[in-house]
Amino acid sequence: MAGRVDLDGNPIKPITICMIGAGGFIGSHLCEKLMSETPHKVLAVDVSNDKIKHLLEPATLAWADRIEFHRINIKNDSRLEGLIKMADLTINLAAICTPADYNTRPLDTIYSNFIDALPVVKYCSENGKRLIHFSTCEIYGKTIGAFLPKDSPLRQDPAYYVLKEDTSPCIFGPIEKQRWSYACAKQLIERLIYAEGAENGLEFTIVRPFNWIGPRMDFIPGIDGPSEGVPRVLACFSNNLLRREPLKLVDGGESQRTFIYIKDAIDAVLLMIENPARANGHIFNVGNPNNEVTVRQLAEMMTKVYSKVSGESSLETPTIDVSSKEFYGEGYDDSDKRIPDMTIINKQLAWNPKTSLWDLLESTLTYQHRTYAEAIKQAMSKSTAN
Ligand SMILES: NC(=O)c1ccc[n+]([C@@H]2O[C@H](COP(=O)([O-])OP(=O)(O)OC[C@H]3O[C@@H](n4cnc5c(N)ncnc54)[C@H](O)[C@@H]3O)[C@@H](O)[C@H]2O)c1
Numbered sequence: 001m002a003g004r005v006d007l008d009g010n011p012i013k014p015i016t017i018c019m020i021g022a023g024g025f026i027g028s029h030l031c032e033k034l035m036s037e038t039p040h041k042v043l044a045v046d047v048s049n050d051k052i053k054h055l056l057e058p059a060t061l062a063w064a065d066r067i068e069f070h071r072i073n074i075k076n077d078s079r080l081e082g083l084i085k086m087a088d089l090t091i092n093l094a095a096i097c098t099p100a101d102y103n104t105r106p107l108d109t110i111y112s113n114f115i116d117a118l119p120v121v122k123y124c125s126e127n128g129k130r131l132i133h134f135s136t137c138e139i140y141g142k143t144i145g146a147f148l149p150k151d152s153p154l155r156q157d158p159a160y161y162v163l164k165e166d167t168s169p170c171i172f173g174p175i176e177k178q179r180w181s182y183a184c185a186k187q188l189i190e191r192l193i194y195a196e197g198a199e200n201g202l203e204f205t206i207v208r209p210f211n212w213i214g215p216r217m218d219f220i221p222g223i224d225g226p227s228e229g230v231p232r233v234l235a236c237f238s239n240n241l242l243r244r245e246p247l248k249l250v251d252g253g254e255s256q257r258t259f260i261y262i263k264d265a266i267d268a269v270l271l272m273i274e275n276p277a278r279a280n281g282h283i284f285n286v287g288n289p290n291n292e293v294t295v296r297q298l299a300e301m302m303t304k305v306y307s308k309v310s311g312e313s314s315l316e317t318p319t320i321d322v323s324s325k326e327f328y329g330e331g332y333d334d335s336d337k338r339i340p341d342m343t344i345i346n347k348q349l350a351w352n353p354k355t356s357l358w359d360l361l362e363s364t365l366t367y368q369h370r371t372y373a374e375a376i377k378q379a380m381s382k383s384t385a386n
């Protein structure tokens with residue numbers, strides 16, 4: 001750790017980071033990186049610490065004096081301002097961010113992504129503290145190309161689909177499509193943070209993740225989450241593979257996504273943390289434009305990779321189609337295509353993703369198999385016995 005320097009060759013000084021939502025998927029990987037590779041201290045705030053327990057116990061861990069967990073619900077806890085004041089930097093990851101919630105719990109979604117983030121922004125601004133806020137690629141909504149006729153040659157022109165932080169519009173569906181409650185709340189908090197920067201000098205960085213995936217993402221229904229819960233696609237498909245059920249393709253699985261390995265994305269976040277002069281005042285897309293697939297292609301690749309890592313044959317019918325109404329309920333809508341433009345992050349932080357989709361699925365599904373296969377077998381044999 002000695003002699004670490006930033007991108008401009010200056011020595012990096014140890015700082016204290018107040019990380020809100022540290023117990024989630026991204027937070028757990030960021031805490032791991034900060035503990036194993038940097039001298040920084042983390043005040044980890046969350047309602048749960050299951051995903052970072054391995055970093056908190058036993059007390060003999062090399063970094064034990066650099067991480068402390070605060071079980072706090074930021075909706076209603078007066079300790080939050082004190083922690084932000086104690087830290088040099090606040091990173092806000094706390095949010096409801098699973099699409100199954102956006103149309104079924106729109107009020108909770110809006111409160112979580114906008115109202116609950118307000119005090120965090122206010123305390124940072126009033127106390128002159130730097131803020132890294134996690135937004136989303138969903139902020140772009142649908143592409144301009146989605147509104148062109150299906151056979152229009154313009155659909156092949158990147159100008160109609162590549163998503164750029166400083167020029168692309170935010171295109172959401174009508175209010176009755178409550179899917180957009182999340183994107184809209186994230187957009188408003190981005191605008192508020194930007195305005196705090198412009199009017200009150202808040203030092204901020206906004207991150208727009210594009211489908212970061214890897215170990216510890218969400219939960220496997222009935223094992224470490226509710227049986228009826230619907231996590232994001234990686235965990236949905238993992239659950240189907242582990243249970244030897246067909247993978248469900250929503251509305252034919254035609255939507256396109258670019259997936260990035262969590263470890264590549266965490267490298268980008270660390271660069272933001274340690275290079276404030278290059279990151280402040282910027283909004284960054286963080287994704288892997290080389291890993292684009294349709295959801296159907298993702299299902300096919302995950303089926304092949306899982307067969308390789310588990311040694312089990314694939315099902316004869318590996319996928320089935322389901323309507324979005326059946327799968328998510330009324331008010332669901334979808335982003336058609338998500339390719340991040342990388343110009344700004346390349347220029348400011350000289351960062352590029354490295355891991356191919358096949359490789360990231362191989363390491364992630366190896367983890368899923370190792371972590372869950374036995375528990376699923378036991379749960380399934382118990383339910384057959386009953
Ligand atoms: N994973 C992705 O690819 C992705 C993509 C786009 C945006 N994001 C954004 O990144 C952030 C983190 O995402 P994630 O994938 O790690 O999600 P996650 O659900 O795994 O983590 C969020 C964490 O925040 C905590 N939290 C929520 N409300 C809280 C509250 N009121 N008080 C205290 N803690 C609270 C949760 O307990 C959870 O541990 C979110 O803001 C999300 O919108 C993630």
Ligand SMILES: O=C(O)[C@H]1O[C@H](OP(=O)(O)OP(=O)(O)OC[C@H]2O[C@@H](n3ccc(=O)[nH]c3=O)[C@H](O)[C@@H]2O)[C@H](O)[C@@H](O)[C@@H]1O
Pocket residue numbers: 097098099135136137138209210211212231232233234236237248249250251253255257295334335
């Ligand atoms: O990860 C991101 O960058 C952002 O996008 C996600 O949204 P989305 O990509 O639509 O969510 P997923 O659950 O990962 O679904 C991806 C696609 O797979 C489809 N899907 C999902 C699950 C399933 O079993 N089958 C299926 O076909 C969905 O309809 C969607 O088209 C979530 O909104 C956030 O985590 C985040 O802000």
